[in-house]
Amino acid sequence: MAITVREAMRIGGLARCRVAAGERGLDRAIDSITVMEVPDVVQWLKGSVLLLTSLYPIKDDEAAIAQLVEQLHTVNSAALAIKTKQYVQEIPQAIIEAGNRLQLPVIEIDPEVSYLEIMTPLMQLILKNDEAGAGQLDSFFKWITELAMAGKGIAAVIEAVERMTVNTITVGSDLSMLELDKGLKPAPLTYAQKNELQAAKRPIRMQRLLNGSPTPCIVTPLLINEELAGDMTCWQTHRQFNERDFIVLERTMVLIALEFLKWLTKADVEQNYKDHLLSEVLLGQVHDQKAALEKGRAFGWDLSESYDVLCIESQERESSKRGTTGALHGADRPEWKRRLLLSVQSFLRVEPSAAIAIWLKDAIVILRPRNEPLSEARDASSKPIRTWAAAVCRHLTDVYEDMTFTAGIGRSHPGFDGIHSGYTEAVQAIRLGKPAAVQGCIHFEDLGVYRILTPFPDKAVLEQLYAETVGRLADYDAVHHSNLVMTLAAYFAQNCSLSGTAEKLFIHVNTMKYRLQKIEQLTDGGIHNAERRLLLHIGLKLHQMKQAGIDS
Structure with a gap:
């Protein structure tokens, strides 16, 4: 839906700007917006464009400045908006004179007004037209790029894409701060669907459950280092899909993936600090217990509590080794380890107890606060953690169908030092019990005579x-x-x-x-x-x- 320059001057950031020249052209229509980033941008303009610029690309070229308004008028542009006090102190007189002569509005942008404050409300009005043309698509891509570069976050970019597609969009991820489900209940991607996305590397049509109902959708892979880190799904909730939707989603895919990368990098740094602290605790290498407890509290942990400790190792199924399934992972790859840890953490998020998970020596180690009191009846007291560990392994097997997972569980030991004892036993359980149980859960109590042999003093x-x-x-x-x-x-x-x-x-x-x-x-x-x-x-x-x- 095109709007006039006169109407635009009452909307958003332009309401705080002034018309410096060409007032007689205020009824020109605006159907797209772009930003001048290179000197010869005018030759690529089409239709009634509002051009935003600081004049930086041509600030030292007097001839280009003198010709700018003439060129814009030739291609039927709507108006020229110049941000002053940044690279030029005031609008050049040649531009003022040409604007008045050609009746092309020249607007001075207030130094405190950002391009986004102008673009966002105008694009929202323009995109009410369901049949956006090529010019509007270009303006849209400029807009969402500005949103991303200004640090507005995933939610702001997705809201803009929803206006263009006129359909609901959700974002899926194992990292909770990156999920965006809008209160809906999208079914998680199956392993086969993830494989398909990984191979396609572009938006593809699917049918998934949304709030329990089969719903057509376009699913866009969010790739980092060619690994699937999440998905952006456009649901057919308001209108039928068209070819433009695929173009929009494919262009948006890179911006959302960059937002993912930013958050994942931050999460990796924090996880490294957690891994370092817990590795010392688990391996019994803490020299200052008081300092370790204080560091744990900074992460929201109380390491003086009693924890059940389990180690989880993964192994490829024979069918996967023969290449009969897709390869979404590689056991030695950092991306695979990160994604597997995120899968475990997504499972832990629904836990009432604040369990902790890290990578240590090619296994995921989980510390789960013990809610049940320690008792002499070891078989009875170990039953809850056995059941829980089996649920974790089932969850991982559902997510990674070509992998098997084995959990080793240590006995419950009280307090800070008990974490090291529990970890030592969990490692022994998985190493000694795994040959007899390729997949499943092995408790230290199941090792029989090994429990005597491993701590034997001589x-x-x-x-x-x-x-x-x-x-x-x-x-x-x-x-x-x-x-x-x-x-x-x-x-x-x-x-x-x-x-x-x-x-x-x-x-x-x-x-x-x-x-x-x-x-x-x-x-x-x-x-x-x-x-x-x-x-x-x-x-x-x-x-x-x-x-x-x-x-x-």
């Missing part, structure tokens, strides 16, 4: 026991490329069933008999002697600890 005794038992089998395997250790572990797992073990290992019973004879020979008849068999069991546990990198 490591030399354990080393000697290992060397006299399974260590002999491991040495034989290394030299002869055999599988005696694996065979013994499978034999015990099958409750010493000869045929059951052979079937499990896909070998002939006679082959199984030969291997057991060799094990008997190397271990001094350990299999059939109860005392020696117990030592072999312990030797296997020590072997697994060595394989897991845990010092025995």
Whole structure:
């Protein structure tokens, strides 16, 4: 909807400006607005444009200044608005004279009035016309760029885009301060939809649930370093989509992604401080507990409370390794780690307790304040954290369908020092229990005899026991490329069933008999002697600890 210059002088920032020349042309219509950023901008102008400028591109070119109004008049521009006291102290006399002669309004912009104060209210009126032309599109892109550059934020840019598309727009992200749902309930993107957006790298049509109802929409990927950081979704709530909507959303995509990058950079800096503090606490490397507690309070944490500690490790499914699914991640990539941590934090946001999550040594570590009192009945007291850890793993599996997640959980220990103890046990649980449970939750309490072996004070005794038992089998395997250790572990797992073990290992019973004879020979008849068999069991546990990198 075009408006006249006369009407525009009563709106927004222009109401605080004055007409310096060309008053007889105040009834000229304005259908778009642009900013003069380069000397030859006039040749690209089309239609009834209001040109905003500080004259900086031509401030030292007297000939260009003298010709400016003439050029604007030739292309049927609406008016010229000049910001003074910045690069020129006053409007040049040549421009005043040409404006009066050609009846082209020349407006002096008050030094305290920003371009945005002029552009925003005028563009809002102009965009009431549903069929915006190319000139209006150019003005719109100038407007939203000014909004972004002026630090007005995501909400202001999205509001402007809604006026152009005449439809509702939401922004999705794992970072809470970047989400913009306007009180609506958009369904989260599925893993397949995220893969599609990642591959497309442009706005695409979809159908998603909005407030529980299937709704056509255009979903625009917000990419940072070619990684999907969020989405901008235009919902068909008021009118049918047209080709212009795709152009608008694609141009807006970069500005919103830059806003994401700004916030993510800020969040990364803060997360680094959190990671550093908690790493010292978890690893037991704090030299000044009082100072650490004070730093924790600055982040809203009370590290003197009792926490349950769990570690979560991720692993690609075999189908993903074979390339049958999309690759939205890479375990060694910072963007993947950031996104996985944000996914965990988005889950934690709905928690009534203030849980904490960080990355430490290729695993996500979560500290959850313990609401239940510690009790002697360990099985009963560990049930809530087991249930909760399983829910976290399910959430991550729903988000990352080609990954599996395993959680190791430490026992609950009181106070500040208990955080280190709980973390140590969580690491041991995941390293020692993971081979037996590829996906799921392993509590330190489930480790059985490992709970005695890991804190055993005399490591030399354990080393000697290992060397006299399974260590002999491991040495034989290394030299002869055999599988005696694996065979013994499978034999015990099958409750010493000869045929059951052979079937499990896909070998002939006679082959199984030969291997057991060799094990008997190397271990001094350990299999059939109860005392020696117990030592072999312990030797296997020590072997697994060595394989897991845990010092025995």
